[in-house]
Amino acid sequence: MSSFEQQPGSLQRLLPTDPSTIAGYRLLGRLGAGGMGVVYLGRTDTGELAAVKVTHSDQAEDPDFRARFRREVETARQVSSPWAVPVTAADPDAPEPWLATAFVPGPSLAEAIAAHGPLPTRSARLLGSAIARALAAVHTAGLVHRDVKPGNVLLAVDGPRLIDFGIARTTGDTALTATDVVVGTPGFLAPEQAEARGAEIGPPSDVFALGCLLVYTVTGRLPFGAGAVDALLYRTVHDDPDLSGIEDDLATLLGACLAKDPRQRPTAGQLAERLVEDAPLGADWLPADVIRTIAERSARMLALPDIEETRAPTAQAAPDRRKLLLGAAAVVLAAGGGWGVWAALGGGEDGNKAGPSPRKRQHVIGVQADLTGPQQAMGIEQERGARLAVEAYNTREDKPFPLQLEVVDDAGNTAEAATVGRRLAEDRDVLAVLGSTGDYTTQAALPAFNEASTALMTVSAGLNLLTRGTPPNPAIIRTCPSHPIASSQLAYLLQSYFLQGKVTDPVPGLLQDREDDSYAWQYITMINHTMRTLYGYRCHPRVVPAGIDAYEPIIKGMLAAGIDAFVHGGLLPSAVHCARALADAGFEGPRVGGPYLLTPEFIRQAGKAAEGWVVAAPVLDPLVHSPAKRFTAAYRKRYGTAPRYYAGESYDAVSMMIDEVVRAARGSTRPEPSAVLTALRKKTFDGVMGTYQFDAAGDLKNPRTQLYVVEGGRFNRVMAAPAKDPGKG
Template identity: 45%
Template structure:
């Protein structure tokens, strides 16, 4: 957003001009205010272009086409004058980036966001096609992202079905990489609604993967691949691939209609009541929308300069910050306006408020978040993402901050290949730190890239043991949970301080692998209450727990610890103990805290106690619980407070480093371990011996099976 010049008029058609949104060879786009106070984007066409009869005819058709359309996801024309010396039109002002800016600046959108984007764009195209029109240039630059949904813009080359185009018969109309094969081959007679659906498929593939389905480079090469080769959908999430692939069918008749695409894309996980709610975009993009909205609302009525500067005037001083703009700064600058206008964009070639930020703008530090958001660990991954997102929003809402945070999310699906791709994306974007990495496989795959970039990996639900054992030591990882190998600590404390016993038996489930053997070894070396521990193994391929239980009771066990990690096998053990009449303390670990245990164990599972490295999300700050439910419509999930605290730890580190825009990721990775942070779940304090270990006085918690739920008992060291 730039100030008006002395050559700009004060008023056009009763609209008070406030600022320039962009200017190019075709004309100027202004931010303007109507007599009623509404903001509009007002586009003017230079007189030399308007003097061309064919161009003016095209402009009239553009305005007529846009005015004929109605639909929530279309940007309406509110006023126009096609006969003025410099014709103009005004549309509703949309203070958001284009899809191209968002994906180029912050990476691919989450699946849920792509579904929302696609269903609403398809609804917009349905409205276009119902009006007897074809858009012909559906592309990321013509999609603006608003708080409540996308907006499809630019009907400069829209035409009525069956109408004669104002172009040469062999002209390719559209944007290579986002047009249909019939457009690429200039088969004008075949261009219709199905062509827009093909373009929609290209847009969604780009939004979901960050990659164009027919590649980049020379336009002729892109057009050839569009006509003759299959699209590259390898990085498109599986649940979207079938629909996008159908949209990209070579033959128009094989593609779904826009209405059918909209119905297919509507997220089955989202109730219809939430179809119009805000929050559909990733936080980093929402931040841009919010900042541009705030800038637009704060634009004062300009004071006009008495004259234009001349060559005799002294050159203006260069700005203090002369660094080349980063991708994030470019996104906030909104520089696409000039380039789109220079290229001859249509109705709303650029309607987003830009601006490079005023001198008082706060620096923004972007955090990456990667976890399994669609696979077997989806529940934990989504809860962590939501907790982290809420922490970012709460930080930015504070009045005393010296920097702002943004969160960019990638679904790594707990898969090594996807984890590497996420790491490449984040390191290329220069994120300040990355959070999540919920599985050892994902952490090990991504770690070399983050190590090379000196980017901190803040682990939330993974303890980083695999990274610590790796041949190459990864110095940038930071685990914020208690280590798995020390899970015996809360169990021993419970059987020493709460339910004091002298003889403990371990049902050693060999199916648990190293996790089970570590727990068994710790309890053997350090028995509860300095008593004795007997170990009774169950083979990994056996479902018969009776022999081990009989042996444990023969050893006169007063308490039984189950070392396994399977809720189903723990339920079998619970039933066997109940059948044997054992009623003493029965203890296990957090891996069993699943509904399957309660369902399959029944009454035999009641009163079991479990040690866990996470707190109860419902027992932390009431402010957190209320905000989480208000934001997401559900109670906070497991690991969400820990994710909230991980953001807080990074924010505290940035504060210690001054919070300035030039903080390097390596400085954050190095400083993390010298910071103490009092989180919602627990205090985060690291040992000073260089081991990167957390102080263990508050790392574990206890839960107990009661009824159809797991009741939170509290922090293990606070129970007596």
């Protein structure tokens, strides 16, 4: 039940509609919520903490759901391992079925790698051995986990823990033999799972997934790459894994785990022994920065507010929960966590001084942007648009409270994006955040915002997996089209051109520059698919390796194939090479590029070869968009220059946030970020750059890609790309 994931770093206050107790558990706060129900942090009379999963009443009325919930309880209870989080209590037959598991305050492996980067080989071996032993216990019980992934491994000072048996099955379960049903997380699926070969799915499938997980643990990348799900599944079935950068003996072992034939993989028990012959997991099994994160999570649990008693106290008082978690903190200190960790746990410099008094709560809108990196021009515009929105609000006489703007620079770097994103997400005063500028910085920061239930609204990141990944990302809201949507609208544009020109047998040329493989793949694959399946065209795709400069032979080959139009999917340098090569060859057909070309640098570097190019981007020009006239004037007054692309959309995004922050506060001192997030996803907003409304995944409804043509050395907007197949009216 992926929508029940434990989220220890994002404890939220109980809502007025939440119960104060469930069975023998006093509820301290919310750990997470999803379509299936709510996960609470609970405490027993003896002081033990637990993650208590409670289903929504409407789910409980579904007999099939109740049966699945009962199966999860039964499945998890069959597994006995120190490395698997145990079920401590459950009632599948309650009016609202619930189960409780031991609470682990540490981050997931996915969060740790996003925040701190890949783990050292020694840590990865120790982690892999422990999880392999947990899987051996799963398999001994006659079960298959089927969803081994970084999000289902929690990190503690004494070792990792495997969680979530929601889709586990017995090896003889008929559900395993179902065809055409892919269950699990792409990127961590075995070939037999990717192809839904149900009869072949068994314990070796979990070993394959663990191999993928360990590759990710030591490299920060998946062995079969990233990108759209269908491409990822195809590579899993047909391609060799990428094991570069991994120590030779470990790479050999992981290669055996990733064998296409399940019979050639080691068992979980064999894998555990080959990873580490004897696996003592001391407090130093993880790097110091990850241990520090675990300590900080424990510190937040120590800082929980007391709860009011709703029944008479027993003769024996429950232990102080501080004592329950100080054991973990002491281990951290022994491992060299130092004064900084002790301070985080509430002690002073000498261990006795009181910490600083709590500061007054504030209302803050966050901005995470690339202000000094490769996309700094775009990031600066986004920060300026956000600042104008906050300043406009603060001039209102009827404002219920002032707002502050907290701006962080991730420099277009994914590791920095994860770090500064977590800082914003964990700041108790930040109510919603605009960011990030790029695809991969947004992806790196997003786990922290998911965990904190804080809205992360992007106006420029089009990566499909941000909103369509598995599991879903509940915190993301996107005001621009995804790359596949934008490229499908480009395909409609080309079809309109061919229809108007009465081209009977067109051959679109499609160039995919692998310098940014995921973006280019999504762009070109969608256009290729649309052209072939909807219109039956003979597309001529060409995939170009990253880092090459000799584009003339490539362009000559595409022209020799008789292409009638040229579509570039990639970054600025290759687009400049292509523009020059096409101009030298005298090609006058449509030349189209994506959003990375909407920059003066394309015109400057390509020179006259840029003339006539059409650039598709998810943004309007505020200088020619009449509803943005007042915004443009305010921008000029504030910054002494005209606004550029993305400033207006950023102004609208932050104005939306402010609208819901004020509404959610309803006269109180501070609304909950989760309430702002929920309201934003359901919101319809008329801004200076357009109307915004979002679907269940957080994507903009009815998105439109804008088209600009280079004329006279500048970009001129010509139209919005068709939003539907022009051949169908």
